[in-house]
Amino acid sequence: MPLLSLVGIQFLLSTSLATYAIAATMMAPDFTLAIQERAGTFQVIASPPATTHFNQEAPAWLQITGGNKGGEKLKPSAKTKTSVVFVPQATDTETEFTVSLYLCDEANTFCENHQVKGKLPAVTRKKPELEKKNLNSKQKEKAMGAPAGESKLFILNDPEKAFALAKKEKKPLLIDFFAxxxxxxxxxxxxxxxxxxxxxxAKNFVLLKLDADSEASWAMKEQHKIAGYPTILFATPDSEEISRFAGFRPADVFEKEMTLAWKWRNDPIFKLSGSPDAHERRGLMHLEKGEYEQAISHLKLVPSKQEQLLLAEIGKLKAGNKTGLQAKLEESLRKFPSSLGSLENRQLLAELFEENGNKNGKRKTLQDLIATASALIAKPESLKGAEATLTDVQGMLAEAYEETGQADLAKKVWSEAAEQLKKEIQHAKKDLATERGRNLERAYCLWKSGRQAEADAVYTQLEQRYPEEFTFYYAHASMKLKLDDVSAAIPLGQKALKSSYGDNRLRSALLYAKTLKAAKRIDEARTVIRQTIAEAKVPATEAIRSGRYLQALRDFEKTL
Incomplete structure (x- = not known):
């Protein structure tokens, strides 16, 4: 990556008079520029000299001074005291530019405008091509699935092998449906x-991982109606369900679930009948699978699971014509006003009020959600073992503040969530630069809090650590597109598509096509959509998400 030190026109910002004046001499040397080419798009990265920093509040721009776009000024895609990044559009001719930034000393005794010139090399932009490697699907999934595919304990994407081993060793299976x-x-x-x-x-189980984006997971997902990830399913060697749960659980809670599954290894759910335990296990399983009628028939016989019964009744009404849904939500909130489940019920009730034009009802519901979420956050120990984490609740709180027009409070909560995730990474003694799960959420929270440069940095570190994986390019491109930073979104979306497979290939193609449309490159967007659809394998049932992703691609093509 070449580093260009260039001297340009120099100005002085007079903070006392709030005017700009040409300076005979400058207090600080010029900042330096680094030009980095990524997938046909350039990043121009400015760095301040020693003992100075960039003024984040002052104007900052990159101006193209040659070619057809002369005079156009570009705002930074990322801006901190120690780094400012611009992503100018590459062209097929050499392009001159000027960068204007303000430098201050550490004590803020002066703040002066510096302008530095540079040149972007010419590039030849190729038409988008989908990556074609000489790998079969299992090889590519294994390559892209790290670190999930790296576990020596689990069999990856080979259910036949896992069930054969389970029968041979007479062990139940622990199946992790993951993405x-x-x-x-x-x-x-x-x-x-x-x-x-x-x-x-785990020695008591045969361990199987099924990648939700892989065709290898289709049959099992359909059989067991897997709706979300992660879902942990315990099953007999004949694929009869013993128990399941969705979401993250700490190690001690997870291992208690394993102990129960081992205890029940000879009592799969569908062989149970009559006892309260049987009704509870069957009711909760049907609820998790979205089989609300069956869930209701069992849970109404379990007095200790009345909140879950109400959730099943709400699910049934939501899936139907919604008649009576508002009344059922209000009943649930009267009986369980402070539970974790009440947050989602309030979100749904607020949506109903909005559909009906009841602004006061929506606002009152969201205010109640804010109060309940705040109370749960104040007692984080109450969330241990729950499907939703502390930062999930913080996210719901921040979204409620956004919906009620309290943007500053929303940003504050998003920032607190980002710091909470950082603490959790450090507490777990993981590498802050390369940890995956919490950093994905942390980058999103940083962006939502307005700390976009920090979000950029987190995504970039993860992209460098996992350069052959679509995950972080996709999340980064999504953020850039929502920020209308199309020139930065395009190369990230292209890399996401190049590194994708299975279902995530369909999602990556849609995102990349959206970035191309935003750049008015309609023919290229259409090519990406059509080629992806032509190469995709269609599942036999609409219950598999692949079918819905393909339909989303077809629907988007109609907008081009």
């Missing part, structure tokens, strides 16, 4: 499956 882009899935890998206590408990 490499899923933060709690990554947390299970880093915090649970790597623990020595897990390895000891």
């Amino acid at each position: 490499i882009w899923c933060p709690p899935c990554n947390l299970l890998d880093s915090d649970v499956f790597s623990a020595p206590s897990f390895a000891a408990a």
Whole structure:
């Protein structure tokens, strides 16, 4: 990466008079520029000289001074005291530019405008091509699935092998339905499956990992109606369900679930009948699978699971014509006003009020959500073992502040969530630069809090650590597109597509096509969509997400 030190026109900012004046001499030397080429797009990175920093509040721009775009000024894509990044559009001719930034000394006794010139080399932009490697699907999934695919304890994406081994050894199976882009899935890998206590408990089971984006998972996902990730399923060697749960659990809680599954290894759920325990296990399983009628028939016989019964009744109404849904949500909130589940119920109720034009009802519901979420955050110990984490609740609180027009409070909570995730990484003694699960959420929280340069830095570190994986390019490109930083989103989206496979390839193609459309490169966007659809394998059932992703691609093509 060449480093260009260039002297340009120099100005002085007079803070006392709030005017600009040409300075005979400058207090600080010029900043330096580094030009880095990535996938046909350039990054121009400015760094301040020693003992100075960039003024983050002052104007900052890069101006193209040659070619067809002469005079256009570009704002930074990332800006901190120690680094400012611009992403100018590459062209097929050499392009001159000027960068204007303000430098201050450490004591802030002066702040002066410096302008530095540079040149972007010419590039030849190729038409988008989908990556074609001489790898079969299992080889590519294994390459892209790290670190989930690295576990020596689990069989990866080979259910036939796992069930044959389970029958041979007469052991139940622990099946992890995971996705490499899923933060709690990554947390299970880093915090649970790597623990020595897990390895000891796992000796009683055959361990199988099924990548949710892989065709290898389709049959099992359809059979067991897997709706979200991670889902942990315990099954007999004949694929009869013993128990399940969704979401992250700390190692000690996870291992208690393993102990129960081992205890029930000869009592799969569908062979149970009559007892309260049987109704509870069957009711909760049907609820998790979205089989609300069956869930209701069992849970109404379990007095200790009345909140779950109400959730099943709400789910049934939501899946139907919604008649009576508001009344059922309000009943649930009267009976369980302070539970974790009440947060999602309030979100749903607020959406209903909005659909009906009831602004006061929506605002009152969101105010109640804010109060409940704040109370849960104040007692984080109450969330241990729950599917939702502390930062999940912080996210719901921040979104409620956004919905009620309290942007500053929302940013404050997003920032607190980012710091909480940082503390958790450090407490777990993980590398802050390369930890996956919490950093994915942390980067998002940083962005939502307005700390976009820090979010950029987190994503970039992860991209450098996992350069052949779509996950972090995809998340980074999504952020850039939502920020209307299209020139930065395009190369990131292109890399996400190049590194993708299976279902995440369909999602990556859609994102990349959206970035191309935003750049008015319509023909290229259409090519990406059509080629992806032509190469995709269509599942036999709409219950598999692949079908929905393909339909999303077809729908988007109609907008081009």
